[in-house]
């Protein structure tokens with residue numbers, strides 16, 4: 012039935028190709044019979060013609076059920092069987108197993124019984140069943156363990172075939188599956204020396220299944236029984252070697268075998284079994300097992316399961332001395348789990364470091380975070396600003412007690428008061444904005460205290476949230492998407508915000524990281540274009556940024572060091588601001604100065 016095809020067939024697209032087939036002898040035969048099926052199906056309600064035809068719809072098939080005659084050779088399906096099959100079709104279509112719903116439905120529509128489609132969908136996939144009435148049963152030619160084999164004529168092709176009728180005990184799904192395995196394998200085999208399975212005979216109302224094979228004139232036992240067959244010398248010699256070791260079969264066995272030419276193999280003198288003597292050096296348990304497995308008469312050899320119960324596998328000496336087994340360090344399931352966990356953490360950390368390195372690269376590529384604490388830059392910047400004394404300087408512009416810090420993007424950065432739920436900027440360092448007014452000598456001491464307290468608060472927040480940042484880092488550091496300015500950092504745990512807490516001096520909050528990380532440098536290139544350009548003290552060189560990896564704050568004394576460093580920087584800034592103020596005659600406000608908390 013190789014002529015019918017298409018995997019992944021959906022209901023309504025189950026095609027039968029009657030032509031254009033590979034014309035092997037068997038496929039020709041089956042192609043012809045398939046065409047008949049096709050015609051029968053079409054006549055039953057399909058209304059199609061031509062080479063490619065569709066199986067009729069389930070509705071059409073349902074109409075067909077009542078019309079069908081018994082599909083077995085000798086019997087009509089009983090009324091109850093018909094009822095059951097119809098019910099099966101109604102209830103089981105498309106509901107069973109792992110086979111795709113559409114295909115299962117298509118199989119039922121194609122005429123397969125539901126007891127088969129339910130558990131053996133793969134075995135029949137792409138085929139349609141042959142009808143029993145397209146064969147003429149001739150005679151029984153063989154009997155297997157679970158089947159009877161008949162010689163039959165395929166009325167479609169007028170060829171002789173072998174029909175193997177499979178017996179199922181009450182459609183037991185296990186038996187059906189077992190048969191399905193054989194069908195699947197047979198369908199895959201395509202070799203001149205292997206009997207070709209050409210198709211299956213059944214119908215939706217049938218409780219039987221026939222396998223259609225090309226007919227073979229011989230089987231091995233039959234060949235061995237013919238007078239003309241001569242075994243080669245080596246074959247006979249082989250037999251005698253076996254008899255010499257295992258003993259020749261008893262007279263009774265020869266008689267029972269009914270092999271007419273047993274004399275060809277039958278040694279003139281019976282051989283005595285010498286297995287035990289030959290392998291006397293083997294452990295007794297091994298010998299005992301060998302003795303069973305090499306029994307001359309098949310029924311005495313036992314089964315694989317009984318062999319496994321043999322003492323050989325449990326008694327001393329065991330198959331090998333345990334001391335000769337390779338030695339490994341002690342390891343329990345629990346240890347292994349811990350090791351896995353460790354490895355996972357290491358991997359996550361490595362990934363995070365990689366990620367942070369990439370973000371560093373990304374930041375560089377997108378030319379963002381133009382912040383600086385560098386002294387030289389800082390000084391130059393202040394001098395530049397002093398020279399320009401831009402009236403649009405934020406501090407100047409806003410003046411008074413209301414301060415409105417300006418981000419590099421020129422947007423108003425309103426320090427936040429509700430920072431308790433916010434995370435300190437862990438990624439790119441914190442931009443600590445200090446206005447010129449704040450650094451005024453008169454207010455410098457108070458400001459220093461305020462900044463110190465701020466740093467302490469921030470440090471504790473950083474510490475508290477460090478884990479969240481670590482977790483979020485990996486997923487956020489996809490640099491490939493982030494070379495542009497419109498990068499979105501979705502994970503709030505990682506998008507650290509610099510919320511300036513100022514005890515009521517100002518309110519609101521501002522997402523610093525957004526501006527610092529994502530504002531493209533091109534926007535700042537021309538100072539004149541940027542409203543806040545003049546108020547930015549300077550830009551930070553890459554080296555001064557903080558790239559946290561793992562816990563944001565190192566344990567123990569490092570925190571103190573960090574805080575000390577912050578204080579030192581603040582003092583430096585204050586000192587410098589004072590110095591500049593004294594040096595210059597310009598008493599205008601100094602614009603916003605940006606610091607990195609641990610900058611140099």
Ligand SMILES: Nc1ncnc2c1ncn2[C@@H]1O[C@H](COP(=O)(O)OP(=O)(O)OP(=O)(O)O)[C@@H](O)[C@H]1O
Pocket residue numbers: 152153154155156157158159160173175206224225226227228229230
């Ligand atoms: N295609 C065939 N053409 C001719 N004779 C066949 C064909 N297939 C099977 N037979 C005959 O039917 C007998 C039984 O075959 P069947 O395949 O049912 O049994 P088996 O394979 O010998 O045993 P089991 O059922 O345990 O697999 C064979 O020994 C053979 O004589």
